[in-house]
Amino acid sequence: MKAGLSLVAGESVVPGVGRRPGARRWLPPALVLIAAVGLWQLVTVVFGTSPTILPGPALVVVSTWADRADLAPALATTTVEAVAGLALAVAVAVPLAISIDWSRTARAGVYPLVVASQTVPVIALAPLVVIWFGFGEGPKIGLVALFSFFPIVVGAVQGLASADRDAVDLLRTMRASRWQLLWRVRWPSALPQCFTGLKISVTYAYTSAIVAEYVGATQGLGVYMNAASQAAPRRTDLVFGATGATALATVALFLLVGLAERLAMPWRPPSRS
């Protein structure tokens, strides 16, 4: 949630830090992280906590690495679900946003339903989806898309509406068609907010895929974590390891979207924050 909130404001995660060179930007959070991990290790050593309750970070890293042959395919499956789900969300959200921007009827008829769709507990839908569509990856992709299309639609609708009125009028005086207005002015104006929505969705994508897998799946991180937590003895270390892998994968996907954002909008001045 923290990531989602700060990203709405812009690219910089900490206000005022965005323009500084890499090291000064990454060093403070890295130091905090190292201190926290150190403290964690210290607690497990000093209090001698049971590894089935709270394994230390060193143990987590060692056993996760040892189990990489099982973890890697699980991570791959969930990554496919998360990325395909996001792609599906974009593919649905963008035309939907354009039609909402385009037609009064769509705005009146569809937009409230889009908002209302967010009140449906998607987690509660997961069992239904399994009942209807089975244990495969397709239903997970659908659930991820359902989870993540909302921020993209809202971002795109707001972005399309934010187009500079002067520019729109100018193109009208050049006899631009509706499509030309959309393609030349509204869509490029909407891109920044689309990407903001997509970045928020990225932070949900792995989580929603994993939740969907908990309910019923044959592969993936959700299955992996479930198995680890129900093994005898419990493999709490592997649960932690899978959680860490999920976090790293989410960060990687997030950075990838940031890169795509920069490539999609080469016209923006560098080091904007």
Next chain:
Amino acid sequence: MSTGTGTALEVVGLAKSFTSDQGTVQAVRRVDMSARPGELVTLIGPSGCGKSTVFNVVAGLEQPSAGEVRIGGSVVADRLGASAYMPQRDALLPWRRVIDNVTLPLVLAGSSPAAARRQVEPLLRRFGLGDFARAWPWQLSGGMRHRAAFLRTVAAEPGLALLDEPFGALDGITRADLQQWLSAVRAELGTTVGLVTHDVAEAVFLSDVVVVLTARPAEVAAVLEVDLPRPREAEDRERASFGDLERRLRHLLREASWASVGPGAAERPPD
């Protein structure tokens, strides 16, 4: 690039009111104006008097409540595209390079991007933007942005260019510089221009004819012919004849503002 006789623009008895939930507001009561080919005609008036509304109607962005607009001698119902329009802010598209902003009217009209670029490249070089053709708009100063916006306006060689307070957002030095530049470009291209401004010195320096409007709802208060010789240089601003015209125009503007502080003044919305 209209040549020949007749009028490039003729506005007859134009009125415009806007109706909203709050009621009806009359922005323009009655405006008549005309421009011969190659002339620069200026609308000047108190801030918020409805000058821009007149241009929005002429450009086809709004329909008049009454009156007629003739462009190139004929009444066109759908005037969009009949003239070229330059809005108050430069409205350069941030995602198009400078040259691609200038080619915009050509590309929208169906030119291929490459052909349109070939067509405007000499224009950019000739008028001081050659080195900036490949730059993004954010890399340009305010003055350069306005030059690009003006070249975009004339790129398709319109019979009439409408400039709505084109230099309003610029500092004094840049503005004087751009007025000089505009004067030179226009002398070379021969474009007929309608200009909206509230800057007396700008009106005198650039215009052939100045139409003075009253405060809202706008009416024509006076028409002033500016008979200064062309080409006009920056030093011409120091001449006595220039100062005389400025004084007369300022006087007409004062009278125009007073004229409207009559019975209807209390109804005027604040602006």
